[in-house]
Amino acid sequence: MGGLTEAKLRELAGERSFERGLGYVDEVSGIEFGDGWIRASVRGTQRYEVELALGGRRRPTGTCDCPYGQEGNFCKHLVALGLTVIAQNADLPRLRESARARSRSLDTWLSGLSRDELLSVVGEEIAEDRQLRRRLELRAASARGDLAGVRSRVRDLLDIGPFAQYGYVEYGDARAYADQARQAASAVRSLTASGRSVDAMTLAREAIGLLAGVVENVDDSDGWLGQIGTSLADTHHDACRAAHPDPEDLAHWLVTHALDDAADLTDIDPLDYEDLLGERGMITLRQFAVEAWKANRTGWAEKHLMQRLARSGRDVDTVIAVYVADLAPNGHTHFLIARELDTAGRPAEALEWAERGIRGTEDLATVDTTLVDDLADRYTKASRLADAVTLRRDHFVACRSLLTYQQLRAAARAAGCWPPEREQALDLLRVDAGGKGAQRGPVLVDALLDDKDIDAAWQAATSSGAHDGQWLTLTDLARPTRPADALAVYLRLAARLTHETGNHAYEQLVSLLLSVRDCHHRLGTPDDFTTYVTDLRAAQKRKRNLMRLMEEHGL
Known part of the structure; x- marks a missing residue:
C-alpha cells in the first residue's frame, strides 16, 4: 500500500489538515481502485474529486480539486480517503485485482464489438x-x-x-x-x-x-x-x-490586453514575451504603450505598463515622466520620483524632487508624512541640520500632534537648539489647550509627559483639563511625590467605574484600588483605606466577579 499509514498521512498533510480530515471519513464515496492509484469523491463545501497515488517505495502523493489541493497541498479530503484506504487494508489486494478484472473485462467486451455496435454504444453514452x-x-x-x-x-x-x-x-x-x-x-x-x-x-x-x-x-x-x-x-x-x-501584431495584442479588464484574469506580463518579440517587437510594444499612455495619462493600467517597460529598459526619465503627468497634491508622487532617482544613482535630483514636493503642498497638515520623513533624513545625512529642524518645525506647526512634537525634538536636539524650539512649540500647544481640546485630551499634556516634565504636565492638566487616560498616566508617574493629589484623581476615576459592569471594568477598578491603597500607605492613613474598601464592598456586593477579583488581590 505504498507505506500508507496514519503517521505518514499526518506527515504529508500536517497536524491541522490531518485532524480536519478525520471528520470527513464518512463523506468518502465512489472509491475506485486502479494499479497504483485510488480515486474517490469526498463531500465538503461541495463534492471534490481526489486521487491517491501509492507507488511502491515512493512517497505517496495525492491530488484534489478543492482550492487548497489545487495549490499543491495534501488536503483534508486526501486525508479522509487515505484513512478509508487504511481501514480497508486487508481487502486492498482483492479490491485491486477486482478493479483489474473489471478493466480487462471492459477491454475484452469493447474489442469484441463490431464497428456499428461500438458506434451504437458511443451514441448511447x-x-x-x-x-x-x-x-x-x-x-x-x-x-x-x-x-x-x-x-x-x-x-x-x-x-x-x-x-x-x-x-x-x-x-x-x-x-x-x-x-x-x-x-x-x-x-x-x-x-x-x-x-x-x-x-x-x-x-x-x-x-x-x-x-x-x-x-x-x-x-x-x-x-x-x-x-x-x-x-x-x-x-x-x-x-x-x-x-x-508577427512581432508587431503580438506587441499590439499584448498592449491591448494589458490595458483591458482581462489583464486581471490572466496576469500576462508583456515582458515575458520579450524573446518572442525581438528588437522590432519591443520597439513596437513601447510605441503602442506610449500612445496609450498619452491618450490617458492618469489611467492606472497605462501608467503601470509604462513604468514596467521603462524600468525594464532602465529608462528612469520615462518613469519620472509618467509620474509627473499625474502628481498627487500631498507630495506622495514626489517621494516616489525621489526614490526612483536614488535607485538610478542621482541623489541630487532626488533631493530636489523631495523639496519640490514639500513646496508644492498647499497644506502641510495633509502632506504625505513619508515625504517629510524622507526629506528630513536627507537633510540629516547631508549635515543640513538647520534645514531638518525648519522642516520639522513647519510640519509641527501645521499638524500639532505628539508624533510631530517628538520628531521636532529629535531634529532640534541633533542641531543643539532644542530649548528655544521647545518653548515655541509648547506655547503653540498651550494655545491649543485653551480651546476645546483634542478628543483624547490636550497634546500639551502628552508632550510634557513625553518630556518627563511631570510637574508641568500636572499643572497643564489641572488648568486646561485632560482625558481620563492622560490623568491616569500622569497620576501613576506623580504618585511617589504627590500622593495626596494622586489619591484624589484615583478616587474620581474609581467612582466612575463603580457604575459600570463587565470584567474589563472590574479589572480597571481593581487596578485603581491597588493604587488608592498605595497612596494611603504613603500618606500613613491605612484605616481610611479600610473604611473606603468596606463601604465599596457593601455597595458593590452583587457584582460577584468584582468581589472575586478584589479577594484575589487582598482588597
Missing part, C-alpha cells in the same frame, strides 16, 4: 452524458481542422447562460460552470499539441476575452476562473512560442 458529447465534438472538430467548429464549441462552453439565474452564476453552480470552462481551455491547448499553434494562439486570445467578459457575473469565491485564466495565458504563450507570430 453521448445521449446520456452531455459533457462527454461536448468533449467528443471538440475532438472531432479539431481532428477535421475545423477551426470554426472548435471556435463554436469553445464559445458554447464559456457561455454562462445554462448556469445563470437572472444573468448571474451563483456559488452553487460556479463549480459546474468552471468544469465546463476548463474543457474549453483544454481544447484550445490541444491544438498546439496537434501542430496547430496558430489556431491555438487565436482561440486562446478569444477565450481569454470571453472568460473576462463573464467573470464579473460568476461567484468565483474558490478562484476557479482565475486558474482557468492562467491556464489560457500559458496556452497562449506556448502557442506563440511554437507559431512565431
Whole structure:
C-alpha cells in the first residue's frame, strides 16, 4: 500500500489538515481502485474529486480539486480517503485485482464489438452524458481542422447562460460552470499539441476575452476562473512560442490586453514575451504603450505598463515622466520620483524632487508624512541640520500632534537648539489647550509627559483639563511625590467605574484600588483605606466577579 499509514498521512498533510480530515471519513464515496492509484469523491463545501497515488517505495502523493489541493497541498479530503484506504487494508489486494478484472473485462467486451455496435454504444453514452458529447465534438472538430467548429464549441462552453439565474452564476453552480470552462481551455491547448499553434494562439486570445467578459457575473469565491485564466495565458504563450507570430501584431495584442479588464484574469506580463518579440517587437510594444499612455495619462493600467517597460529598459526619465503627468497634491508622487532617482544613482535630483514636493503642498497638515520623513533624513545625512529642524518645525506647526512634537525634538536636539524650539512649540500647544481640546485630551499634556516634565504636565492638566487616560498616566508617574493629589484623581476615576459592569471594568477598578491603597500607605492613613474598601464592598456586593477579583488581590 505504498507505506500508507496514519503517521505518514499526518506527515504529508500536517497536524491541522490531518485532524480536519478525520471528520470527513464518512463523506468518502465512489472509491475506485486502479494499479497504483485510488480515486474517490469526498463531500465538503461541495463534492471534490481526489486521487491517491501509492507507488511502491515512493512517497505517496495525492491530488484534489478543492482550492487548497489545487495549490499543491495534501488536503483534508486526501486525508479522509487515505484513512478509508487504511481501514480497508486487508481487502486492498482483492479490491485491486477486482478493479483489474473489471478493466480487462471492459477491454475484452469493447474489442469484441463490431464497428456499428461500438458506434451504437458511443451514441448511447453521448445521449446520456452531455459533457462527454461536448468533449467528443471538440475532438472531432479539431481532428477535421475545423477551426470554426472548435471556435463554436469553445464559445458554447464559456457561455454562462445554462448556469445563470437572472444573468448571474451563483456559488452553487460556479463549480459546474468552471468544469465546463476548463474543457474549453483544454481544447484550445490541444491544438498546439496537434501542430496547430496558430489556431491555438487565436482561440486562446478569444477565450481569454470571453472568460473576462463573464467573470464579473460568476461567484468565483474558490478562484476557479482565475486558474482557468492562467491556464489560457500559458496556452497562449506556448502557442506563440511554437507559431512565431508577427512581432508587431503580438506587441499590439499584448498592449491591448494589458490595458483591458482581462489583464486581471490572466496576469500576462508583456515582458515575458520579450524573446518572442525581438528588437522590432519591443520597439513596437513601447510605441503602442506610449500612445496609450498619452491618450490617458492618469489611467492606472497605462501608467503601470509604462513604468514596467521603462524600468525594464532602465529608462528612469520615462518613469519620472509618467509620474509627473499625474502628481498627487500631498507630495506622495514626489517621494516616489525621489526614490526612483536614488535607485538610478542621482541623489541630487532626488533631493530636489523631495523639496519640490514639500513646496508644492498647499497644506502641510495633509502632506504625505513619508515625504517629510524622507526629506528630513536627507537633510540629516547631508549635515543640513538647520534645514531638518525648519522642516520639522513647519510640519509641527501645521499638524500639532505628539508624533510631530517628538520628531521636532529629535531634529532640534541633533542641531543643539532644542530649548528655544521647545518653548515655541509648547506655547503653540498651550494655545491649543485653551480651546476645546483634542478628543483624547490636550497634546500639551502628552508632550510634557513625553518630556518627563511631570510637574508641568500636572499643572497643564489641572488648568486646561485632560482625558481620563492622560490623568491616569500622569497620576501613576506623580504618585511617589504627590500622593495626596494622586489619591484624589484615583478616587474620581474609581467612582466612575463603580457604575459600570463587565470584567474589563472590574479589572480597571481593581487596578485603581491597588493604587488608592498605595497612596494611603504613603500618606500613613491605612484605616481610611479600610473604611473606603468596606463601604465599596457593601455597595458593590452583587457584582460577584468584582468581589472575586478584589479577594484575589487582598482588597
